[in-house]
Amino acid sequence: MGREQVEDQGQERHQIWSTSSMNRLSEIINFNAGESVASYCSRLAAACGYRHARSFGADLGFRFQGLAVGCNDDIEKFRSVVGVPTSFLAPGIISSDNRFSLVAGQLLSRASVQRQRLRFCPYCVLGDECQKGGRRGFRSFGRVDWLVKSIRCCEDHRVQLMTCDKDPPPVFIHDFAANLAQLGDVRRMLSDVEFMKPDRLQRYVKERLRGKQTEAAWLDSLPLYVAVRLCETVGVAERHGTQFHTSNINEHEWSACAGAGYDLLRGGEQDFRHYLRRQVKCFYGKLSDMGGRSIFGRLYERLAHETEDKAFDPIRQIMRDVALDSLPLGPGDEFFGPVTERRLHSVQSASVEFGVHPKRLRKTLVNEGLIPSEDKSKTFERILLDAKTMQRFALVAKSSLNVPDAKKYLGAERVQFEMLVKHGFIQPVGGNGASAEVAVDRRFSPDDLDNLLRRLKAADTRADNNGLSDLREIMSKAGCTFAEVIELVLSGTLAKVSWVAGETGLAAIRLDADEIKAKTIGDDHGCFSLRQLETVIPASGKIIKALVEGGHLPSVKRRNPVKRNMQTVVEPSALEAFMNQYLSLGNFATSRRTRTWNLKRDLDHAGIAPIFVAAEMPFYRRSDIERF
Structure with a gap:
């Protein structure tokens, strides 16, 4: 056929479609629910004898490519040719650019749709010919769902959607009917179908x-x-x-x-x-x-x-x-952009920022209870703490003093310094030597040492130190302990306290030996010690301890007149009130010369219940058991 003949046929075909017969196009092939507009146009072109939809569109005055990507002008021309309103085609319109496609109002990226290769369910394709309307041979249509890659199977037939192995030639892109015709008999493909459930x-x-x-x-x-x-x-x-x-x-x-x-x-x-x-x-x-x-x-x-x-x-x-x-991220790090704040510090990041050796920092953090002990086996960058706490602690650790420097700072002798630590007047930063959970050299915060010195200095009552003695002499003359003297100074109750100019810390303190002796030698308080109560009540030490700790037997703190240490005792009036009100099952059984379990059974049968239990020993109200 010559070129002139082809052009004549094209003009003749265009004249035919320009007549009223074009309004019957929608009657040749039905537009199905869920179908893309490109598929509908493709099937119309095939039903009208066109090899591909692009030439069909060219004859009717619209671009098939524009129709496939949702160009408004081409959709409007196609709508006019078919003779249907735009709203009729709207569900199948897919608007696309180089990056995205708008499918049923949902935005999909180029990678999330398959528009180049034919993708379909062979059972649906075969079923369309039997169940759908329109000209036979052209009833199978391309679903919008088949273009979406995350829709991997046909829910009606529970089979995986099939995709052609190769990209079609440019003239057949988006042309569902033409590409389907290239496959031949679809029935041959059923043997390759893989069953799949929808996720x-x-x-x-x-x-x-x-x-x-x-x-x-x-x-x-x-x-x-x-x-x-x-x-x-x-x-x-x-x-x-x-x-x-x-x-x-x-x-x-x-x-x-x-x-x-x-x-x-x-x-x-x-x-x-x-x-x-x-x-x-x-x-x-x-x-x-x-x-x-x-x-x-x-x-x-x-x-x-x-x-x-x-x-x-x-x-x-x-x-x-x-x-x-x-994570221990901070300024200077990157995580989807520069990091401008820090919420966590690791031992490693804090070590770098504050100049503290990471091993010492890790040990002291464990001993302070700021991180779990199991963290001591972790690497430095995996031990975390909130940034503010870590900064505060790291700065304290950095400025802390070792034992020789701390003794010099306080003006304390070796034994005096150890007594200050033992009695809690000063606290090591991150553990007390061998007694700490993780062994670490003791270090002390200057702020903690300054606080102790300020409290001691606040007790100063006079400028001259005539007749006063230093701490060592005071302990010898008054026969008291170093801790007792420090407690008295800190209590602020001493009338004669002086600080010697030119001396440092504890070495500068001067006290009156007679005043200290008078305050450290105590009178007999007349109360019952816990050991004495074991005989008076009588009860075991375990029961006595439980009565006191449970508040059933009121106790007070009094200084031991001999050892001069504070001890827990019970005043006679409190003991008398307790004895008048309560009686233990053991003492009751002893008075009745019976076994405790027999007596407990009889009390239970009588409906008399214990008021409380101390160290597994029931106690009853005397008024309840008097009638028994």
Whole structure:
């Protein structure tokens, strides 16, 4: 056929479609629910004898490519040609640019749709010819759902959607009917069908494409392609580890991963945060280097390095927030942008910032109870503490003094210094030597030492020190202990206290020996010691201790007249009141010359219950058992 003949036929065909017969196009082939406009046009072109839809559109004055990507002008021309309103075609219109497609009002990225290769369910294709209307041979239509990659199977037939192996020639792109015709008899493909159940993410995607309300409100707030990508990535990481390789995952496994990811995230943002925190916890149980990729794996890599899409910013912000709450990140670090605040410090980061050796810092933190003892086996960068607490403690540790410097600072002799520590007048920073959970050289905070000196200095009552003695002489003359003297000075009750100019700390204190002796030699307090009560009540030491600690037997603190130490005693009046009101089962049994268990049984039968129990010994109200 010559070129002139082809042009004549084209003009003749255009004249034919320009007549009223074009209004009958919609009667030749039905536009089905769920069908794309490109598929409808493709089937019309094939039914009218065209090899491809592009020449069909060219003859009728619209561009098939424009129709496939949602160009308004081409859609309007096609609508006019077919003779239907735009609203009739609206559900099947897919608007696309180089990056995104708008499908049923949902935004999908180029990677989340398959528009180049034919993708279909062979059972649906064969069933359309039997069940749908319109000209035979052209009833099979392309569903919008088949273009969405996260919809992996046909829910009606429970089979995996089939995708052609190769991209079609440019003239056949989007041309469903033409591409389907190239396959030949679809029945031959049924032997290659793989059965597959729809995953929960697929059902979620279909609900959004149908405009339905879903159970996943937080995922609904994200563009559909972001929600899908997040669920799939989280699901793969959950099933294959954070450093997964997609090349090892087939469609069936992708479906399982998609469903797993959706189940993890459908509860909302808090579920996503919980997942991220779980990844952080898992990371801290390993020995890998710290970093976004080491902790969050491919999810971090994709968002940090493989896409700059702003639609993923809400995900990045959540990951950044969890990272700042879980990792020792601070100014100078990067995590989806420069880090400008610090919420956590590690021993390593605090060591670098504040100039404290990490080993000493770790030991003192354990001894102070600021971190668990099991952390002492962790590496420095994995031992964490909130930034403010760590800074405060690290600065104290840095400025702390060793024992020789602390003794010199206080002006204390060796024994005096040890007594100050033993009796709690000063506290070591991070552990008291060998008695600490982790052995560490004792160091002392200058602020703690200054506080003790200020309290001692506040007791100064006179400028001259005539007739007064230093601490060593006082202890010898008064026959008291060093701790007693310091307690008296700190109490502020001494009338004669002086500080010698030119001396430092404790060496400068001068006291009156007679005053100290008078205050340290105590009178007989006339109370019962706990040991004496064992005979008076009588009861075992264990029971006496339980009565006092439980508040049943009121006690007071009195100074032992001999040892001059404070001891717990019971005043006679309190003991008398107790003895008049209560009686133990053991003493009651002794008075009746019977066994305690026999007596307990009789009391129970009589309906008399104990008032309280001390060290497993029941006590009864005397008024209750008198009638017994």
